[in-house]
Amino acid sequence: MTGPAHTLRLILGDQLNASHSWFERKDDGVLYLIAELHQETGYVKHHVQKVGAFFAAMKGFAEALASAGHRVLHLTLDDTAEFASLPQLIDGYVRSHQIQVFEYQRPDEYRLLQQLEQLELPQGVTKRQWDTEHFLVDYDELPLYFVIDKNQRMETFYRKMRQRFDILMAGGKPIGGQWNYDADNRAKLKSADIAEIPAPLLFANDVRDINVRLERHQVATIGERAGSLLWPVNRQQSLQLLEHFCRHCLPRFGLFQDAMTEHGKQQWSLYHSRLSFALNSKMISPKQVIERALDYFQQYPEQISLAQIEGFVRQIIGWREFVRGIYWRRMPQYGQLNYFDANNELPDFFWHGRTNMNCMAKAIGQSLKYAYAHHIQRLMITGNFCLLAGIDPDQVDAWYLGIYIDAIEWVEMPNTRGMSQFADGGVLASKPYAASANYVHKMSDYCTSCHYDHKAKTGDRSCPLNSLYWHFLLRHRDRLSNNPRVGMIYRNWDRQGAEQQAAISERAAYCLANLNDL
Numbered sequence: 001m002t003g004p005a006h007t008l009r010l011i012l013g014d015q016l017n018a019s020h021s022w023f024e025r026k027d028d029g030v031l032y033l034i035a036e037l038h039q040e041t042g043y044v045k046h047h048v049q050k051v052g053a054f055f056a057a058m059k060g061f062a063e064a065l066a067s068a069g070h071r072v073l074h075l076t077l078d079d080t081a082e083f084a085s086l087p088q089l090i091d092g093y094v095r096s097h098q099i100q101v102f103e104y105q106r107p108d109e110y111r112l113l114q115q116l117e118q119l120e121l122p123q124g125v126t127k128r129q130w131d132t133e134h135f136l137v138d139y140d141e142l143p144l145y146f147v148i149d150k151n152q153r154m155e156t157f158y159r160k161m162r163q164r165f166d167i168l169m170a171g172g173k174p175i176g177g178q179w180n181y182d183a184d185n186r187a188k189l190k191s192a193d194i195a196e197i198p199a200p201l202l203f204a205n206d207v208r209d210i211n212v213r214l215e216r217h218q219v220a221t222i223g224e225r226a227g228s229l230l231w232p233v234n235r236q237q238s239l240q241l242l243e244h245f246c247r248h249c250l251p252r253f254g255l256f257q258d259a260m261t262e263h264g265k266q267q268w269s270l271y272h273s274r275l276s277f278a279l280n281s282k283m284i285s286p287k288q289v290i291e292r293a294l295d296y297f298q299q300y301p302e303q304i305s306l307a308q309i310e311g312f313v314r315q316i317i318g319w320r321e322f323v324r325g326i327y328w329r330r331m332p333q334y335g336q337l338n339y340f341d342a343n344n345e346l347p348d349f350f351w352h353g354r355t356n357m358n359c360m361a362k363a364i365g366q367s368l369k370y371a372y373a374h375h376i377q378r379l380m381i382t383g384n385f386c387l388l389a390g391i392d393p394d395q396v397d398a399w400y401l402g403i404y405i406d407a408i409e410w411v412e413m414p415n416t417r418g419m420s421q422f423a424d425g426g427v428l429a430s431k432p433y434a435a436s437a438n439y440v441h442k443m444s445d446y447c448t449s450c451h452y453d454h455k456a457k458t459g460d461r462s463c464p465l466n467s468l469y470w471h472f473l474l475r476h477r478d479r480l481s482n483n484p485r486v487g488m489i490y491r492n493w494d495r496q497g498a499e500q501q502a503a504i505s506e507r508a509a510y511c512l513a514n515l516n517d518l
Contacts, residue, residue, distance in 0.1 A: 005031035005071060007101040008094060012112065013040065013054045014408055015105050016061040017282040018235055020133050022105075026069040033093060034062045035075040038217070039085050043111070044402040047223035047371040049231070051214060052207040053405055056233040057281055064234070077217045086112070087119045094121055103128045106139060108324075109409045110331045134282050136165065137321050139328065146329040151427050155180065157325070158318030167290065167313060168306075180314065181307035185254040188443055189261045189270075200269035201244040202230040203237055222351060222403060223368045230370075231277055231405060238278035242289060245273040246296040251303045254311030258376045260444035262358070268366045272374045273312070276406035279320070286316050315375075323414035326428055335397075337417060339425035340476055342390040347515040350382075350399055355518055357464065358450035359440050360385060371405040376443065378404075383420030384435050388468035389515060390475075393423040431485040434472055437463035458503040464511040464518050471508035 006029045009022060013034075022032075036055055055076075062074035073093075083089040094102055102121055106129055107113045121127055131139065145160065146152055159179055162168060168175050189197075208227045232238040245253075249271040261267045278284050290313060297309040327334065349355040353365040363381040367373045373382070378400070386396045393416070400416045401407045418428035437454035441447040447454040447463075456462035457470075470493060473480065480486045493501070511518060 003028065005029055005097060006099065007031065007103060008033055008090075008097065008099040010090065010102070010104040010116075011058075011061070012105070012107060013058050014108060014281050015132055016057055016235075017132065017134055017285070018061070018064065019285065020105070022130070023065065023068070023070065028071060030071060031097065031099075032062075032065055032070055032072045033075070033090075034058050034072065035080050035089060036077045037080055037083070037086055037089065038077060038219075041077075041214075041217075041219045044398045045220050045222050046402045047368075047405065048211070048214065048221035048225045049223060049229060049371040050402075050405045050407070051219065051221060052210045052226070052229055053205075053231045053233060053277060053371075054281065055210045055213075056205055056207050056229060057283065060234045061283075077213050077219075081217065086115050090119060091121065094125055099125060101126045101128065103130060105130045105132045108132070110327075110335075111409075132282065134285055135321060135324060136161065136286055136317060137325065142325050142329055146325040148329060151430075152322070152326060153430065154318055154322045154428075157322045158314055161317045161321060162313075165317065167294070167317060168310060176306045176310075181254065181310045182314075184307040185256075185311045186258050186443070187255045189256055189259045189445070191263075193256070194261055194264040194267070197264055197266040197270060198248040199266060200274065201241055203232055205229040205231070205233045205237075223371055231274075232283065235283045238275070238283040239288075241275060241278060242273070242284065242292055245275065246293055249273065250293060250296060250308055250312060251300075251305075252308065254305075254308035257311055257374075258443055260359075260362075260374075260377060260381070260440075260446065262362050262444075262446055262449070268370055268372070270374065274372065276411075279316075280406050280408050280411060286320065290316055320411065323418075323428075324410050326414040326418065327410045330424075330427065334417065334424065334427075335413060337424045337427075338393050339423050339479075340390065340421075342421070342423070343392050344390045344512070344515065346386070346391050346395040346399060347389075347518070349516065349518075356451035357385075357518055358452075359444065359446040362446055367403050371403065373404070378415070379420050379433055380435060380439060380443070383416070384433065384439075385465070385468075387421050387432060387434055388465065388472045389512065390472070391421075393417050393421045396421055431483055432472075432480070434469060435465070436469040437465045440465065458500070458507050462507060464507075467504050467508035468511055470504050471512070474505075 009030055009032050011032055011034045041051060059074060062072045066072045080089055083092060102125060104116050107116060145157055207229045211225055232241050253271045256271050275289060279286060293309060293312055297304045350364060353361055353368055355361050359381050363373055363377040397413060397416050401409060401412045414428055417423045422429060422432035437447060441454045452463040453461050454463045457466040473489060481490055
């Protein structure tokens with residue numbers, strides 16, 4: 001270092017993009033700031049592995065930048081304890097280092113963007129905002145795809161992405177003759193299938209020092225602590241995980257992407273990529289992921305069918321980019337939407353996993369152990385229960401945002417408040433994803449060993465999902481009966497006898513009054 005820095009560049013914990021144009025050349029006058037912040041550990045109660053993964057990845061990124069010749073200041077909670085907020089930290093370091101220019105990449109969470117855009121710096125200090133250079137669709141392009149006063153559908157957006165980036169296309173049309181193979185990707189795992197599930201690639205990243213630091217600063221967390229973290233915390237590990245997925249999991253990803261099981265050592269990972277933390281922290285890019293998956297599809301067509309690759313592509317260039325567009329075009333109002341006026345408290349078992357509902361116990365228990373559950377567990381197990389039970393969407397948002405290692409608000413909120421809870425009234429999805437125990441039984445083996453009878457609608461041993469399903473539909477009949485994807489269901493209810501209807505309603509009322517005891 002030949003002299004004082006004149007420019008301070010902030011790198012947030014989810015901006016670990018080594019390919020960003022910031023790093024194309026070394027400038028001794030630029031100081032990069034990467035900081036563990038108390039405000040980021042406390043806005044919701046996070047899973048301890050989530051905090052550990054972000055802090056470990058931030059430290060590794062700081063070390064990599066320094067090794068590449070950049071000036072880097074990596075601060076731990078010990079170093080930032082005196083600063084109550086991100087603006088205070090920046091102001092303090094701008095003053096202490098006599099910074100002339102402060103630069104930051106556009107945050108992907110609304111609250112952080114507000115903090116940085118409203119940040120007032122000492123007179124004479126210039127503030128500049130950069131793009132994160134991560135997403136396929138630039139922020140300034142979002143209005144072209146997302147119209148504020150119209151509800152959005154992922155399938156329409158997804159097709160535009162396929163066409164724009166020429167992915168799985170031939171002559172302007174989708175290869176295979178159709179856009180979506182979701183109907184082919186709903187298989188239930190049988191015993192023979194479970195035995196063939198590949199072992200997941202697990203890492204052994206030492207986070208014991210981070211755990212000690214969290215204790216020292218009395219950071220409240222949830223979930224099972226791990227001294228050795230299995231998640232990737234750098235670009236190299238992220239690429240290794242991508243290779244493992246493409247080689248071992250992609251050949252059957254689509255087929256079993258909605259399946260769930262409680263059997264086998266790999267029951268928690270199945271054929272899923274588990275790349276979401278690496279992607280959402282920007283250690284790897286969606287472009288890299290798609291290109292590598294397409295390479296494997298082209299090299300091994302006898303192993304990876306079109307349905308498998310299409311299902312994965314849809315998640316990355318379709319769903320992931322789509323929910324980001326919904327978030328940024330609808331915030332901050334989106335975060336207050338509560339279409340069904342749901343106001344019940346989140347049951348206590350969401351924090352410890354002890355419940356007689358086996359599907360809930362397994363999904364929550366897995367989440368507490370690994371800070372991870374795949375999309376169907378989130379949508380159709382825990383999410384479905386919250387929808388049927390009328391849980392306050394603010395509490396549902398906070399739980400999902402805290403417990404999952406990949407949860408950053410831009411991706412969590414539309415998935416939770418929109419897709420899962422239908423609290424946006426149809427902005428994102430065309431119908432509520434409400435289901436009885438029949439769905440759980442169809443897509444999993446959870447019901448086999450459950451305390452409750454998945455077929456029964458009434459009685460003490462009847463699955464709560466069955467009566468809650470009908471109670472949900474009935475209490476919102478005025479809003480849902482005209483929905484073409486839901487309206488027909490009411491005819492099934494109307495055909496049931498009055499005595500059966502009363503018994504179902506009585507069982508649902510009991511369940512709602514005793515959510516903590518289910």
